[in-house]
Amino acid sequence: xxxxxxxxxxxxxxxxxxxxxxxxxLRRNLLVVLMSxxxxxxxxxxxxxxxxxxxxxxxxxxFVFFVxxxxxxxxxxxxxxxxxxxxxxxxxxxSDIATLKL
Amino acid sequence: MIHPSVLRLELAVVGxxxxxxxxxxxxxxxxxxxxxxxxxxALLALAGYAAAGAGILPNASARVFTAEGGFLVDAFAxxxxxxxxxxxxxxxxxxxxxxGEDAPGFAEQVVLQLGVGLGxxxxxxxxxxxxxxxxxxxxxxxxxxLVAWRKEDPLSLEAGVKYLVYGAMASAILLYxxxxxxxxxxxxxxxxxxxxxxxxxxxxVLLAGFALLLAGLGFKVSAVPFHWWTPDAYExxxxxxxxxxxxxxxxxxxxxxxxxxxxxxxxLHAMWQGPVAWAGAATLLWGGLGGLSQTNLKRxxxxxxxxxxxxxxxxxxxxxxxxxxxxxxxxxxxLLSAGLVFTAMCGAAGPGARYDLRDLSGLGRKSPWLAGxxxxxxxxxxxxxxxxxxxxxLLVIRCVVSExxxxxxxxxxGGAVGSLYYYLVVVKAALSPEENGAPPIAPVGRSLRxxxxxxxxxxxxxxxxPASVWGALRNAAEALCQ
Numbered sequence: 001x002x003x004x005x006x007x008x009x010x011x012x013x014x015x016x017x018x019x020x021x022x023x024x025x026l027r028r029n030l031l032v033v034l035m036s037x038x039x040x041x042x043x044x045x046x047x048x049x050x051x052x053x054x055x056x057x058x059x060x061x062x063f064v065f066f067v068x069x070x071x072x073x074x075x076x077x078x079x080x081x082x083x084x085x086x087x088x089x090x091x092x093x094x095s096d097i098a099t100l101k102l
Numbered sequence: 103m104i105h106p107s108v109l110r111l112e113l114a115v116v117g118x119x120x121x122x123x124x125x126x127x128x129x130x131x132x133x134x135x136x137x138x139x140x141x142x143x144a145l146l147a148l149a150g151y152a153a154a155g156a157g158i159l160p161n162a163s164a165r166v167f168t169a170e171g172g173f174l175v176d177a178f179a180x181x182x183x184x185x186x187x188x189x190x191x192x193x194x195x196x197x198x199x200x201x202g203e204d205a206p207g208f209a210e211q212v213v214l215q216l217g218v219g220l221g222x223x224x225x226x227x228x229x230x231x232x233x234x235x236x237x238x239x240x241x242x243x244x245x246x247x248l249v250a251w252r253k254e255d256p257l258s259l260e261a262g263v264k265y266l267v268y269g270a271m272a273s274a275i276l277l278y279x280x281x282x283x284x285x286x287x288x289x290x291x292x293x294x295x296x297x298x299x300x301x302x303x304x305x306x307v308l309l310a311g312f313a314l315l316l317a318g319l320g321f322k323v324s325a326v327p328f329h330w331w332t333p334d335a336y337e338x339x340x341x342x343x344x345x346x347x348x349x350x351x352x353x354x355x356x357x358x359x360x361x362x363x364x365x366x367x368x369x370l371h372a373m374w375q376g377p378v379a380w381a382g383a384a385t386l387l388w389g390g391l392g393g394l395s396q397t398n399l400k401r402x403x404x405x406x407x408x409x410x411x412x413x414x415x416x417x418x419x420x421x422x423x424x425x426x427x428x429x430x431x432x433x434x435x436x437l438l439s440a441g442l443v444f445t446a447m448c449g450a451a452g453p454g455a456r457y458d459l460r461d462l463s464g465l466g467r468k469s470p471w472l473a474g475x476x477x478x479x480x481x482x483x484x485x486x487x488x489x490x491x492x493x494x495x496l497l498v499i500r501c502v503v504s505e506x507x508x509x510x511x512x513x514x515x516g517g518a519v520g521s522l523y524y525y526l527v528v529v530k531a532a533l534s535p536e537e538n539g540a541p542p543i544a545p546v547g548r549s550l551r552x553x554x555x556x557x558x559x560x561x562x563x564x565x566x567x568p569a570s571v572w573g574a575l576r577n578a579a580e581a582l583c584q
Contacts, residue, residue, distance in 0.1 A: 040274035051285035070239045084253040
């Protein structure tokens with residue numbers, strides 16, 4: 001069996017990205033939506049590391065560290081807002097927080 | 103190697119953030135009266151220093167790099183810093199009115215606004231994908247919190263959640279685009295990406311990455327078809343946060359869009375010109391028509407913001423230096439007029455107000471000063487001569503006629519007329535006699551008076567005498583398009 005190459009990693013990363021995007025659009029629970037957002041970011045991370053590993057130098061992997069840090073901050077803020085929302089409204093379901101019309 | 107002296111403006115803002123935090127921990131309550139004004143004065147002093155070159159640039163066409171080429175200071179970046187400092191000062195002054203300097207969390211709110219402003223300052227200088235991404239997220243994460251700030255108000259939290267989910271999704275799309283561009287170009291640096299765009303313009307990975315970058319930034323500037331979050335986020339957010347959204351976040355989107363289109367992806371300009379023009383026309387019409395049926399001032403201003411985004415996209419769709427200069431002039435006019443409107447809104451109601459149009463009734467009688475500011479701001483947004491908004495629209499339409507054709511110019515005029523109609527609806531509401539149930543107005547404080555006077559003066563000056571800023575804008579545009 002041949003070892004996985006750049007294209008294999010890119011296909012996995014694209015699939016992860018689509019799974020994450022579908023989760024953000026389709027799932028009704030905001031906690032799961034936040035997790036799906038993380039999957040999307042990690043799909044990009046995987047692509048960065050793959051490109052970096054197959055010939056583009058180490059820059060991409062350094063970028064990934066920045067992304068991980070930023071994603072942690074983003075999730076901290078997201079969870080803080082969700083906790084405040086849950087305390088006030090008693091729900092974190094998308095369908096229950098639709099006072100503002102789209 | 104990082105040269106701190108090149109980062110002196112950013113470091114000064116970081117120092118200001120630390121000073122506010124420490125001051126909040128140690129200062130007595132009585133000494134907080136003028137905090138907002140003091141922070142704003144410091145920001146404006148920095149803006150003046152930046153406008154004078156900040157001792158970094160020897161002349162207008164110089165380029166100074168630091169952080170391994172990831173951070174660039176040129177005339178364009180300096181102009182962005184001036185803009186960001188002034189806009190942050192406006193937001194801080196608005197915060198010192200609502201919720202007020204003695205409200206809990208005032209210092210934190212100011213620190214977050216300074217962080218958002220700092221993000222825009224770094225973004226103007228971004229020269230590789232890391233500084234681009236980190237500065238954009240510095241702005242976005244602060245804004246998620248600012249939008250959701252009133253945590254006792256379900257609307258504010260709902261707006262915060264929506265902005266967070268859509269914003270984070272846009273960031274993820276943008277990041278995936280960056281990963282693809284990195285893979286195709288082999289480097290994170292804008293200079294090398296530009297070379298790759300010139301030599302490998304048929305690379306499907308590069309083009310896909312570029313398209314994803316544009317989609318992510320389309321969200322930040324609320325361009326059709328990525329605009330739907332805007333009215334919700336604006337309606338739920340407190341007014342100072344709404345000001346930060348439209349005076350900092352949106353201009354930042356346009357700044358980095360200009361950097362990408364006119365510098366990094368300039369070799370592909372034949373490819374992006376058409377889509378940007380179409381997105382601009384659609385955004386303009388959507389904003390102009392969508393606002394017509396609104397009865398809430400905040401939602402109406404969101405649609406107004408969408409329509410202005412359309413104008414600026416159309417300016418960017420003309421691939422010339424005049425297009426960039428017109429966009430920069432339009433941004434300045436937008437800052438001054440929208441700043442006036444937000445100031446009047448902050449003065450006209452307390453922290454929890456919903457700003458339905460009928461709540462404005464009797465404003466002209468209760469506070470002529472605020473009504474005048476609202477009127478002038480709305481006329482500036484609508485483009486009534488001799489205010490700056492008029493020249494902004496004129497410059498953009500001139501570029502559109504020569505580069506994109508008469509059809510797009512007709513769309514621009516149509517959108518402008520639609521939005522002018524709904525501005526006049528607001529003016530009518532503000533000047534109508536008072537209805538029962540309209541909220542009383544607290545006296546207009548000194549800092550708010552100074553802010554309105556300064557913004558109104560700027561709006562008239564830049565409008566009646568465009569040459570006062572045109573040279574600087576032209577230099578910035580030329581530094582960008584090299």
